[in-house]
Amino acid sequence: MTEYGRGQGSEPWHPDDPLYGDGGWGGQQAQAGQQPPYGGRPQQHPQQPQYGEWGHEQQAGYGGQYQQQYGEQGHHQYDQQQYTGHFQDQRQYHQGGWDGTGGQQQPAYPADPVDPYGQQAAAYDAEQPDFYGTPEAYPPPQPPSRRRAEPEPRPDWDPEPEPGQKDEHPFFAGGDEDDDADADDPKNEDRGRGDRKGRGGKGKGKKRRSGCACLVVVMVFGGGAVGVTYYGYQFYQNRFGAAPDYAGNGNGEQVTVVIPKGAGGYVIGQELKKAGVVASVDAFVSAQEANPNGKQIQDGVYTLQKHMSAANAVRLMLSPESRSNLIIAEGKRNADIYELIDKRLEVDEGTTAKVAKSEWKSLGLPAWAMNHKDVKDPLEGFLYPSSYSVAKGQKPKDVLKQMVARANETYERYKFAEKAKELNLKDPFELVTVASLVQAEGKTHDDFRKMSEVVYNRLKPTNTETYQLLQFDSTFNYLKGESNIHISEKEINSNKNPYNTYTNKGLPPGPIGNPGDDALKAALNPTHDGWIYFVATDGMNKTEFAKTHAEFLKLKDKFNASSGN
Known part of the structure; x- marks a missing residue:
């Protein structure tokens, strides 16, 4: 590329050309059979020094011709105006030439200054070819700076229209949008002759097809806008809108719902929605979070109604009325x-x-x-x-x-396996047994730790008060399958069953019930106050503790007095 952005080489020119100096000029090739001047090459004007003596000889030849035709003055004027003006500005084009198609040519002979377009033959008596009278010469050639690029060939998926069929509107067929406007503009007459839009021509049919196509586009975009609006609304509802929810306390149809252990709000909501109780999981989760006690919903079986509002479902599940669970008491x-x-x-x-x-x-x-x-x-x-x-x-x-x-x-x-050894028990099974005794004999939760100490103190080998006898009525009652607080000494002393802790030292063979959490904690963490006796002085709920046998006898008298014995 040269510094002007075109291919190498200069272009023919004419002093009278109004576009002189504005991008150059290029003509058409001669018709077949006609001999173009100078071997068909576009006329070049290399600098005189470029060709050495050859250039002088040629200049001399031309000078002789001009002297014959115009005289010495015309020749001198030609040298002064052309070689010192135009060719000094076009020095960079001294190599190669422009052939009208962008190709490269070898340096050409200088053109006739009077006939730069090659219109005249070498001699006046020769026939002059008319390049503008041939079919190939229409439309007239354009300078490179004003010439539009050749249209690309149609792809396979866009075949040429059938004979008699007009091409699509360029907006839909790949052409320029302003073809019709350009074709009507007289200023664009020359430019429009060689453009691709000449294939389609102008006419009402073309505009009608353009209108139909635009209508299709409008319908497509209109339908898309409706779709976007709908899905946008759905997105907004899903993200920011209220979750679907029923209203009221239900439709009267009862259902049983089983909530698994460890279930959180979403799992509970899924079970309720599956049973038809609530309309959506999100509605239930929101209602549960809004209720101060919502997190207290436990696992189990619930009897609810279908089509309940989420808030009412939460309130009912927090109420004992809905619980269908089997509750095992401590x-x-x-x-x-x-x-x-x-x-x-x-x-x-x-x-x-x-x-x-x-x-x-x-x-x-x-x-x-x-x-x-x-x-x-x-x-x-x-x-x-x-x-x-x-x-x-x-x-x-x-x-x-x-x-x-x-x-x-x-x-x-609670690490029963480790704690049992710390408490001098044989195994965790004995620890469960101790907890069951605490649960059975303790009347209140405040009694449990003291009761636990009584058990451990009586199990000690150093116990000289009861000599490792627990003497618990609860173990004898378990043996009998009863809950009697009035047991005669004769009945107790005559029964040698291992569960009778009046006649057998140490713990019974196994637990006598199912201890709850408070009893388990008390068995793991007894008091250390020296308690070894206890008596339910009111016969029911009040338990008092003693450290010596004398204190125990006082408590026993108190019990007898309260029971009328």
């Missing part, structure tokens, strides 16, 4: 729990007790709870007090597994 014995399970499952009485007796080894007891001698019920102490999802259709074995698993989880959390 200190409950296994025999009583078996009966409750039978009733909830609506099976024959004794069904669950038979399953427990025959399949207790497969219900998930820990290894340290297996194979203890003289144990009345191996599952005692492992049906953890809590609320369980128990409904008709379940199997007793599955319900028992739930309870045993809950007990195992609790005992592991």
Whole structure:
């Protein structure tokens, strides 16, 4: 490329050309069969020094011709105006030439200064070819600076129109948008002749097709706008709009919903939505967060209604009225729990007790709870007090597994295996037994830690007060399956069953009930005040403690006085 941005070489010019100095000029090739001047090459005007002596000889030749035609003055004027003016500005084009197509040519002979376009032959008597009279010469050539690029060939997917068929509007066929306007503009007459838009022509049919196409575009964009509006609204509703929710307390149709253990707000909402209670999970979660006690919803079975508002569903689930769970109270014995399970499952009485007796080894007891001698019920102490999802259709074995698993989880959390050794017990099974005694004998939660100390102090080998006898009525009552506080000394002293702690030293063979969380904590952390005796002085709820046998006798008299003995 040269410093002017075109291909190498200069372009022919004419002194009378109004575009002289504005991008150069290029003509058409001669017709076939006609001999263009100087071998068909566009006329070049290299600098005189470039060609050495050859250039002088040529100049001399031309000078002779001019002298014959115009005289010495014309020749001199030509040299002065042209070679000192134009060619000094075009020095960089001395190599090569411009052939009208952008190609490179070898240096050409200088053109006739009077006939720079090659219109005249070498001699006046020769026939002069008319380059503008040929079909190839229309439209007239354009200077490179005003010439538009040749249109690219149509791709395979855009074939040429059939004969007689007009091309599409350029807006839809790939042409310029302002073809029609340019074609009507007289200023663009020359430029429009060689453009691609000449194929389509002008006419009403073209405009009609353009109108139809625009209508299609409008319909497409209009439909897109509607779609965007709809989905935008849906997006706004999903992100910022209120979640779908029912109104009222329900439609009167009751349903039972089982909430699994450890379920959070979203899981609970999913279960309620699945049962048709609430309209959406988000509505329930929002209502639960808005309720100060919403986080207190527990696992279990709930009786609710369909189509309830989320707020009403939360309030009902917090109320005992909706709870359909099987609730196991603290200190409950296994025999009583078996009966409750039978009733909830609506099976024959004794069904669950038979399953427990025959399949207790497969219900998930820990290894340290297996194979203890003289144990009345191996599952005692492992049906953890809590609320369980128990409904008709379940199997007793599955319900028992739930309870045993809950007990195992609790005992592991409190590290019973480690704490038992610290408390001088044989194994964690004895720790569960101590907790069951605390639960059975303590009347209030404030009593539990003192009661725990009484047990440990009486188990000590150094105990000279009771000589390792616990002497708990609760163990004898467990043996008998009763809850009697008035037991005669004769009955107690005559019974040698291992569960009779009046006649047998140490702990009973196993737990006598299912201790709750407070009793478990008390068994792990007893007081250290020296308590070794206790008496329910009012016969029911008030328990008083003593450290010596003399103090114990005073408490016993107090009890007899309150009971009328």
